[in-house]
Amino acid sequence: DAKTTQPNSMESNEEEPVHLPCNHSTISGTDYIHWYRQLPSQGPEYVIHGLTSNVNNRMASLAIAEDRKSSTLILHRATLRDAAVYYCILGDAGGTSYGKLTFGQGTILTVHP
Amino acid sequence: EAQVTQNPRYLITVTGKKLTVTCSQNMNHEYMSWYRQDPGLGLRQIYYSMNVEVTDKGDVPEGYKVSRKEKRNFPLILESPSPNQTSLYFCASSYTGTGAYEQYFGPGTRLTVT
Numbered sequence: 001d002a003k004t005t006q007p008n009s010m011e012s013n014e015e016e017p018v019h020l021p022c023n024h025s026t027i028s029g030t031d032y033i034h035w036y037r038q039l040p041s042q043g044p045e046y047v048i049h050g051l052t053s054n055v056n057n058r059m060a061s062l063a064i065a066e067d068r069k070s071s072t073l074i075l076h077r078a079t080l081r082d083a084a085v086y087y088c089i090l091g092d093a094g095g096t097s098y099g100k101l102t103f104g105q106g107t108i109l110t111v112h113p
Numbered sequence: 114e115a116q117v118t119q120n121p122r123y124l125i126t127v128t129g130k131k132l133t134v135t136c137s138q139n140m141n142h143e144y145m146s147w148y149r150q151d152p153g154l155g156l157r158q159i160y161y162s163m164n165v166e167v168t169d170k171g172d173v174p175e176g177y178k179v180s181r182k183e184k185r186n187f188p189l190i191l192e193s194p195s196p197n198q199t200s201l202y203f204c205a206s207s208y209t210g211t212g213a214y215e216q217y218f219g220p221g222t223r224l225t226v227t
Contacts, residue, residue: 043205043219043221044218049215098213099163099213100172101214
């Protein structure tokens with residue numbers, strides 16, 4: 001399975017944008033890039049996913065590098081409720097690992113008031 | 114409200130006493146899965162199911178059983194629990210489109226085996 005690399009932790013101030021990076025230099029052409037987050041004492045929560053183009057939804061934006069070897073999750077205005085562990089995960093829609101989310105250590109995001 | 118529910122949320126049991134953790138989803142999802150989360154090891158997949166009567170092993174299936182007799186339910190069975198199965202368990206479900214990676218997770222079941 002292609003691996004991802006994320007910083008262990010990041011900090012932000014409330015109402016400021018946050019850019020969470022992820023490196024995935026061994027990504028294959030059919031791997032989707034998924035982001036999940038896990039708030040304290042809760043189950044993981046799907047955030048966003050993309051293949052090649054940048055994506056936006058109500059929670060966040062996903063910027064994907066042209067060579068797809070890296071991506072950035074963008075929270076446009078961080079709130080205290082965004083403090084969580086953020087996971088960048090690769091998944092091949094047609095692969096043998098169908099549906100298996102391989103969670104790494106993720107990035108612990110701390111948001112300061 | 115679309116959701117995945119798990120019961121019980123907390124359970125303390127003794128070694129060898131069979132137990133079942135239930136998982137139910139109301140979104141008509143085909144795909145369901147069980148994960149366990151342990152400190153320093155992240156989440157690891159135990160079993161998954163592509164649809165009714167179709168189940169397969171994940172990365173850490175030893176000591177667990179599952180069944181999928183109905184689309185909405187996917188119980189996790191520990192026939193003879195051992196202390197190394199003390200963990201936080203999550204059930205998840207998804208449509209099978211785009212590889213079933215957009216998964217909805219339940220609130221978790223914290224299991225302690227003494």
